[in-house]
Every structure is written in C-alpha cells, then in structure tokens.
Amino acid sequence: MSSLIELQQLKFYWRPDTPVLDIDQLQIEAGEKLFLHGPSGCGKSTLLNLMAGIHQPVTGRIVVDGCDLSELSAAARDRFRADHIGLIFQQFNLLPYLSVQENVLLPCHFSALRREQACLHYGTAEAAASALLASLGLAALIDKPVTDLSIGQQQRVAAARALIGNPRIIIADEPTSSLDSDNRAGFIKLLIEECDQHGITLLFVSHDRALTKHFTRVVDLQQLNRAGGRG
Numbered sequence: 001m002s003s004l005i006e007l008q009q010l011k012f013y014w015r016p017d018t019p020v021l022d023i024d025q026l027q028i029e030a031g032e033k034l035f036l037h038g039p040s041g042c043g044k045s046t047l048l049n050l051m052a053g054i055h056q057p058v059t060g061r062i063v064v065d066g067c068d069l070s071e072l073s074a075a076a077r078d079r080f081r082a083d084h085i086g087l088i089f090q091q092f093n094l095l096p097y098l099s100v101q102e103n104v105l106l107p108c109h110f111s112a113l114r115r116e117q118a119c120l121h122y123g124t125a126e127a128a129a130s131a132l133l134a135s136l137g138l139a140a141l142i143d144k145p146v147t148d149l150s151i152g153q154q155q156r157v158a159a160a161r162a163l164i165g166n167p168r169i170i171i172a173d174e175p176t177s178s179l180d181s182d183n184r185a186g187f188i189k190l191l192i193e194e195c196d197q198h199g200i201t202l203l204f205v206s207h208d209r210a211l212t213k214h215f216t217r218v219v220d221l222q223q224l225n226r227a228g229g230r231g
C-alpha cells in the first residue's frame with residue numbers, strides 16, 4: 001500500500017547558490033502524527049509549504065494521497081489543498097472582520113468536499129462548526145468577532161477551522177508558540193484527540209521538544225536534509 005505522503009529526491013532553493021532542502025525520501029503513513037523539529041532557518045516551514053502545495057519543488061516529487069502535486073496547475077493545487085489539508089499557522093491568520101463561526105466555516109466555502117463531509121456528520125456545516133467549537137470550549141463565543149478573543153481562544157478557532165469537514169491532513173506550523181503553558185497543553189491535547197477520532201494525519205512543527213510525547217514519530221529535519229538548510 002502506498003504512503004499518504006511521499007517525497008522523492010526533493011530539492012528546493014530560493015537562489016540556486018543557497019540550497020534550502022535536499023531530501024532523498026520521506027514517507028508519511030495515514031494516521032501518523034509527525035513532530036518535525038530543527039534549528040531556526042533549517043527549512044521546516046518551507047517543507048510544510050511544499051507538502052501543502054503552496055511552494056513547488058525545484059526538482060523531485062511530492063505525492064499526496066496518490067496525487068503528484070507537480071502535475072497539477074496552481075489552481076488545481078489550491079483546490080486540492082482546500083479539499084484535503086487543514087492549515088494552522090503561528091499567527092492564526094483569522095479574518096478579523098468575521099465572527100468566530102464565520103472563520104470556522106471558511107474551508108466549507110472554498111471546498112464543496114469539506115462542506116459535504118461536514119454536512120454528512122452534522123447535518124449542516126453550521127452545526128459542524130458549533131459542535132467543533134463546543135468540543136474546543138468555545139461554544140459561548142460563536143457569534144463574537146474574533147478580535148474579541150484571547151490569543152489561546154483564537155488559536156482554538158484556528159484549529160476548528162483546520163478540522164472542519166475532516167481533511168485528510170492537518171499541517172500545523174508552530175501553532176503553540178504564542179500560547180502560555182496551560183493553553184499549550186490544552187491545545188495540543190484537543191488537536192491530538194480530534195486527529196485520532198477522525199483518522200487525520202498530523203504534521204506539526206515546533207521548537208518545544210516537551211510536546212514530542214504526544215506524537216507517533218519525531219523527525220529531526222537536519223538528519224533528513226542533505227542541504228543543511230541554513231540558506
């Protein structure tokens with residue numbers, strides 16, 4: 001059986017004289033929870049962006065769920081990402097002029113598949129958003145503007161937005177770095193529980209090695225990356 005994500009002979013640089021990534025191969029199986037770490041500037045965010053189809057490799061292949069991302073047009077890659085990948089960023093990227101619920105529903109506007117899957121489980125996408133927000137302890141805030149929320153609450157909204165409609169993969173780039181230790185522990189527990197419950201594969205970048213105990217695999221990018229990645 002093939003892996004959910006397969007990287008083969010992947011090379012990436014911004015300038016040809018400063019290679020960022022040179023990875024012979026990496027395979028990630030469905031349901032894995034992978035913790036990726038390495039020093040600042042070694043290429044972790046770049047690698048996540050390549051696996052999400054946001055960047056394109058200079059050479060090599062990235063196959064996600066049987067689909068070679070380099071064979072897709074930019075528009076088709078955007079659709080593929082909206083359908084199959086939930087993204088959580090360090091700065092949340094919530095839209096300040098929308099309410100909590102409207103932010104969570106965004107993937108269902110960009111992807112008919114995500115909307116269908118949300119409806120399948122909960123009847124309507126709005127009900128799916130409410131259920132997710134309730135499970136993340138945010139039920140009372142559903143109609144609030146996101147700008148009224150604390151940092152920890154905003155990060156949980158970002159997690160609900162990534163999880164709605166059961167994408168196959170969640171990609172999280174340092175999602176806990178602006179949380180205090182209580183919020184960090186609560187956030188990671190909820191994210192892992194949701195991924196386990198729905199069979200979602202989790203790719204998670206963090207500098208916080210104390211979190212590794214929650215993951216099924218820990219990868220040091222420096223071990224994997226022949227480029228050294230300090231561009």
Ligand SMILES: Nc1ncnc2c1ncn2[C@@H]1O[C@H](COP(=O)(O)OP(=O)(O)OP(=O)(O)O)[C@@H](O)[C@H]1O
Pocket residue numbers: 014020038039040041042043044045046047229230231
């Ligand atoms: N848009 C860009 N243009 C040019 N160089 C870039 C760009 N984005 C990143 N880089 C460079 O690529 C290299 C890898 O950056 P990347 O953000 O992937 O590292 P990282 O391991 O995620 O770092 P950190 O842990 O600090 O977030 C760095 O040398 C960085 O300066």
